[in-house]
Amino acid sequence: MKPNKAIEIKNLTKKFKHLTVLDGIDASIDQGEVIAIIGPSGSGKSTLLRCINLLEMPTSGEIWFKENEITSPKVNLTTVRQKMGMVFQHFHLFPHMTVLANLTFAPIKAKKLSKEDAEEKGLALLKRVGLEDKAKVYPGSLSGGQKQRVAIARALAMEPEIMLFDEPTSALDPEMVKEVLDVIKDLAKTGMTLAIVTHEMNFAREVADRIWFIDKGKIVEDTDPAEFFKQPKTERAKQFLDKIL
Amino acid sequence: MNIDFSRIEPYIPFMLEGIWVTLLFTLLSLIFGLIWGTCLTLMKISTIKPLRWFADFYTSIFRGTPLLLQLFIIYFSTPQLLQYDISPLMAGVLAFGLNSSAYISEIMRAGINAIDKGQREAAMSLGVNYSTMMLFVILPQAFKNILPALVNEMITLLKESSLVSVIGVQELLRRANIVTSQIYVTFEPLIFTGIIYYVIVMILAILARLLERRMRVSEA
Numbered sequence: 001m002k003p004n005k006a007i008e009i010k011n012l013t014k015k016f017k018h019l020t021v022l023d024g025i026d027a028s029i030d031q032g033e034v035i036a037i038i039g040p041s042g043s044g045k046s047t048l049l050r051c052i053n054l055l056e057m058p059t060s061g062e063i064w065f066k067e068n069e070i071t072s073p074k075v076n077l078t079t080v081r082q083k084m085g086m087v088f089q090h091f092h093l094f095p096h097m098t099v100l101a102n103l104t105f106a107p108i109k110a111k112k113l114s115k116e117d118a119e120e121k122g123l124a125l126l127k128r129v130g131l132e133d134k135a136k137v138y139p140g141s142l143s144g145g146q147k148q149r150v151a152i153a154r155a156l157a158m159e160p161e162i163m164l165f166d167e168p169t170s171a172l173d174p175e176m177v178k179e180v181l182d183v184i185k186d187l188a189k190t191g192m193t194l195a196i197v198t199h200e201m202n203f204a205r206e207v208a209d210r211i212w213f214i215d216k217g218k219i220v221e222d223t224d225p226a227e228f229f230k231q232p233k234t235e236r237a238k239q240f241l242d243k244i245l
Numbered sequence: 246m247n248i249d250f251s252r253i254e255p256y257i258p259f260m261l262e263g264i265w266v267t268l269l270f271t272l273l274s275l276i277f278g279l280i281w282g283t284c285l286t287l288m289k290i291s292t293i294k295p296l297r298w299f300a301d302f303y304t305s306i307f308r309g310t311p312l313l314l315q316l317f318i319i320y321f322s323t324p325q326l327l328q329y330d331i332s333p334l335m336a337g338v339l340a341f342g343l344n345s346s347a348y349i350s351e352i353m354r355a356g357i358n359a360i361d362k363g364q365r366e367a368a369m370s371l372g373v374n375y376s377t378m379m380l381f382v383i384l385p386q387a388f389k390n391i392l393p394a395l396v397n398e399m400i401t402l403l404k405e406s407s408l409v410s411v412i413g414v415q416e417l418l419r420r421a422n423i424v425t426s427q428i429y430v431t432f433e434p435l436i437f438t439g440i441i442y443y444v445i446v447m448i449l450a451i452l453a454r455l456l457e458r459r460m461r462v463s464e465a
Contacts, residue, residue: 055366082372092367096385106371109381151367158371 005064006031006162006193007052012061014047014217021047023217025061029162034194036204036225039214040240045197048214049164052195053084066161082110085155089167091147093139099126099150100135103157111158118157125153129183145176149183156187163187165196181207201245205229213237253433256424260434263417264441270337270416271403277342278402282349287379289354300350307347313408316340320412337409345402352398356391357383389460396453400446407442417441 007029014022021044029035037045050056052063054070054077063071070080094102103122107113113121126132129149139147148168155163165184169177181203188194188207198204204211204225211228213221215236221228232238253260288300307315320336323329331339360383368378410419421434 053370055370077369078372078374080372081370084370086367086370088363088367090363092361092363094364094367094382096389105381106368106373109377110371110373154371 004031004066005029006033006066007195008062008064009052010062010064012048012051012063013059014044014051014056015059021217022051022058025217025219027212027219027222029193029195031193032191033209034188034207035196035210035212036208037195037197037212037214038199038201038204038240039212043214044217045212045214046166049166049195049197053081053086053164055086078110082106082158083161085152085158085160085163087148087151087155087163087165087168089170091139091144091151091171093147093151093154095139098136098138099131099142102139102150103154106154107157122153122157125156126150128156128186129153130179143176144172145179148172148176148180152180152183152187162193162195165194165198167197167199169198169200199244201229201241213240215240248432250433250437252428252430253424253437256427256434257437260417260420260424260437260441263415263420263438264445266414266416267403267406268445270334270341270406270409270414271399273338274341274345274402274406275399277338278345278349278398280346281342282346282353285346285350286353286357289350290357304347304350307344312340312344312405313411315344316408316412319343333409333412333414336412337406337414341402341406341409345398348398349395352391352394353387356387356394359390360386392457392460393453396449400449403445403449404442 005028009025009027012022012025013020023044025048037049039045047056051058054063058071061071062069065080065083068075068080070077093099094105097105100119100122103125104113104115104118107118107121108115123132123135126135129152131146131149131153134142134146134150139150142150152163152168168184169180172180177200181200184194184196184203185207196204196208206225208225211221211223211225212219213223213228213232213234213236220234221232221237223233228237229241232241285300285303288296291297316337319340320331320333323331323336364382364386365378368382373382406416407418410416410422413419415423417438421438424434425431
């Protein structure tokens with residue numbers, strides 16, 4: 001039996017003016033699967049991720065989220081996005097809210113949770129990322145790694161069905177990368193569906209169920225990590241790996 | 246030189262009362278300007294083109310003609326056009342509110358544009374709707390950034406409120422002129438009034454600085 005698809009992408013293209021960033025992407029993500037999206041900078045991997053929750057509107061093609069086509073103009077983007085968590089390279093925490101308020105903001109405003117329930121859940125999530133003692137402080141006083149863990153907790157507070165990570169460790173000092181990757185690893189173990197754009201090859205090899213190698217707006221390899229890192233099929237992937245490993 | 250401040254002494258309570266008129270007038274104009282200015286700002290950043298055109302056109306008209314002219318049109322032409330006998334205070338608040346909203350909307354637009362677009366994306370990715378995002382994420386941060394500029398606008402309004410003396414609102418400057426016409430001296434009432442304006446402006450500036458500092462502390 002085929003596992004249920006969480007995301008299905010059909011012939012997706014994205015153009016900015018005359019620049020083709022995504023060029024006919026066909027791919028899918030099973031439920032509970034962890035996908036690592038890798039590739040040279042400018043290859044379109046972040047754009048692909050941002051298309052999945054429609055922060056970028058595709059120029060053409062379809063994206064299906066479970067049994068719904070979310071690229072259809074009839075779809076309410078706000079409700080779709082409530083089911084997809086997104087973590088950004090530069091965190092984008094709300095600087096004028098406390099850490100806990102960052103976590104409870106969307107559940108209270110969008111899901112109409114009571115303040116008490118939202119705070120209880122928020123505190124539990126902060127505990128999960130090891131930051132329960134930071135609930136009352138403002139994001140400005142946190143380190144980069146702590147900020148990113150809060151950002152992950154904030155996305156989880158909406159209880160999404162899939163989490164998207166856009167280079168979650170690229171803006172961090174090296175000594176803080178591990179604490180963030182550990183949180184993502186724990187998340188993977190819970191069976192959550194994850195798509196992660198990353199430059200951390202060891203992490204991709206260890207955690208991902210599948211690698212998408214993207215170059216010039218196309219998925220050139222869609223394969224399991226062991227195979228990809230041992231013997232990439234395409235010349236471009238070989239060159240890429242030679243450069244960074 | 247013939248300077249004698251004791252001559253205006255009996256009129257000091259009368260002139261001081263002008264402070265409340267001036268402050269009330271400034272406050273009403275500012276509130277009106279803020280509300281209508283916020284509406285204009287939302288039009289300027291909206292995706293609906295006619296709204297943007299309207300707001301930009303509005304701004305260019307009110308910034309491109311003298312405030313005194315706008316005041317005259319509203320005060321003197323309202324009775325002719327609408328058969329409504331508008332009071333000087335109302336005409337003043339209307340003119341100053343409409344005028345300052347043009348400036349305030351420009352200040353606000355700049356403040357909103359200065360907010361990192363990641364804030365907007367973060368809110369969107371959490372699935373909150375546009376108005377919630379504007380109200381709770383973007384505007385509070387923008388407001389903090391533009392607070393000094395808004396205080397400046399308030400100080401400008403306060404000083405320019407002296408213009409409404411020409412249509413008969415008994416604010417500070419008008420009262421100085423009334424005193425002049427009673428005792429036939431100009432220098433002392435004008436200087437006294439000038440000092441009052443200066444003190445009010447200084448107090449506002451200090452309050453603004455304290456407020457700014459407090460808002461910064463809350464984030465440390």
